[in-house]
Amino acid sequence: MEQQKALDLSFFEQSTIEVAKGLIGMHLVHELDGVTLIGRITETEAYLGVLDRACHSYGRRRTKRTAILYEEAGRCYTYTMHTHCLLNVVCEQKGQPEAVLIRAIEPISGVKEMERLRGKPHTSREFANGPGKLTKAMGITMADYGRLLTEPPLYFAKGDHTNASIVATKRIGIKGAGPCSHHPWRFIDGNSRAVSAYRP
DNA sequence: AACCGGATTTCCT
DNA sequence: GGAAATCCGGTTT
Numbered sequence: 001m002e003q004q005k006a007l008d009l010s011f012f013e014q015s016t017i018e019v020a021k022g023l024i025g026m027h028l029v030h031e032l033d034g035v036t037l038i039g040r041i042t043e044t045e046a047y048l049g050v051l052d053r054a055c056h057s058y059g060r061r062r063t064k065r066t067a068i069l070y071e072e073a074g075r076c077y078t079y080t081m082h083t084h085c086l087l088n089v090v091c092e093q094k095g096q097p098e099a100v101l102i103r104a105i106e107p108i109s110g111v112k113e114m115e116r117l118r119g120k121p122h123t124s125r126e127f128a129n130g131p132g133k134l135t136k137a138m139g140i141t142m143a144d145y146g147r148l149l150t151e152p153p154l155y156f157a158k159g160d161h162t163n164a165s166i167v168a169t170k171r172i173g174i175k176g177a178g179p180c181s182h183h184p185w186r187f188i189d190g191n192s193r194a195v196s197a198y199r200p
Numbered sequence: 201a202a203c204c205g206g207a208t209t210t211c212c213t
Numbered sequence: 214g215g216a217a218a219t220c221c222g223g224t225t226t
Contacts (some may be wrong), residue, residue: 045207054207065222082208083219100206132208173207196208 004029004038004157006150014067014072016091016098017185020046023089023156024189025123025164028105032139035113039105039128041136041161042192045171046185047088051099055179056095068146069097075149076154078140084132087140087164089149089156103172103186104129106194108159114138165190172197 004027012019023041031035047055049069056066056079068077069090077088077099088099105128107114115122118137128134134139140154149155168184175181188195 047207056207063223079207081206082223084208088207130208138208171207175213
């Protein structure tokens, strides 16, 4: 697979919702140990910062973990959930702590290496249809925290966004976020089965 | 230093 | 559909 052109900073400086929608169908690329891993993004969620109770930066909460959210767009926000690493990309202007969570991919390239990392065959729709599953398949870890996601080794690239059917639903797994848990800020490609759940 | 709970995954009934 | 697994940052003692 030839080198792909990375989405640049201007893409991530759109509103967080636009980034979340815009990433559906795009490629996530990781150049790892000489192998290029590519996944087509099928599911994202927008986390809208200080007013969003589901967001780690709600109420301007600022800790060692969330510090990167307050930096410039395009930075990598990884954090640990139970035993898993979850991948987010920071959006909006510096000081406006918003991000998009990448929740699912379909394997496109480097599939053999992805299977090795994931420890499962890629043939099932369960292969990378969850935020913890895709980081494992793509070899993304907490070591990537804070990295700029607009250049190798880890970046986004144009995919077949135009063939995606964008469907908005409620976000997953955020009970305790009150009214914010009802916002339709999860986006999936309605044409893909490789998503974590359908529930519109 | 102890305790708590989570933007999850997997296995079991 | 439910519960265990299992880890770390953040909060409380």
